[in-house]
Amino acid sequence: MARYTDAVCRLCRREGIKLFLKGPKCFSDKCPIEKRNFAPGQHGKDRKTKVVGYGLQLREKQKTKRIYFTQEGQFRNYFEKAAASQGVTGEVLLQQLERRLDNVVFRLGFGISRRQARQLVRHGHVSVNGRKVNIPSYQVNVGEEIAVRDNSKKLVILEPAKEFASHQTAPNWLEIDRDNFKGKVLALPKREDIQLPINEQLIVELYSK
Secondary structure, three states: OOOOOOOHHHHHHHHHOOOOOOOOHHHHOOOOHHHOOOOOOOOHHHHOOOOOHHHHHHHHHHHHHHHOOOOOHHHHHHHHHHHOOOOOOOHHHHHHHEEEHHHHHOOOOOOOOHHHHHHHOOOOEEEEEOOOOOOOEEEEEOOOOOEOOHHHHOOHHHHEEEEEEEHOOOOOOOOEEEOEEEEEEEEOOHHOOOOOOOOOHHHHHHHHH
């Protein structure tokens, strides 16, 4: 499967907004978008085209994909499943994205970014209800316990992640035990729990054409 390997800060510059893909760096003056708030590339400074209509919907979809690090086919599958479910399609879509295991690991504070959390999952450092799960897209359910496996608790990246998370607002739908690197899903995330710069209605409009 294709995956993005270039500098992730270019993604923020392309969207013209911070996507918070690099953890603490995004909150410092080292953030590239603070210094070069224009699209990357040779002609980035010259792009003054106003984005409207389809372009606006497309950019919203691209931005959401980049925040959660999903591929196009996978993202469309999330939408189709959301559209076939009961409830507001856009909200169900975001709920599915939030319930991804890599995102939950990030929300619990085991990684400073979703990409780092994804790597933790991929490398088999995370368990769900005591069972190793190395699939980042795994959908967590209410009542499940997510934890860093005992043999992995000495990883050097965990302490900086714990310190960074201690300054962030803990999600209401998760119970977090930072000292023991574990947490529990108390409820499904609601729209008000997802504090991200996303207009999901534009995504719905795009896929509904």
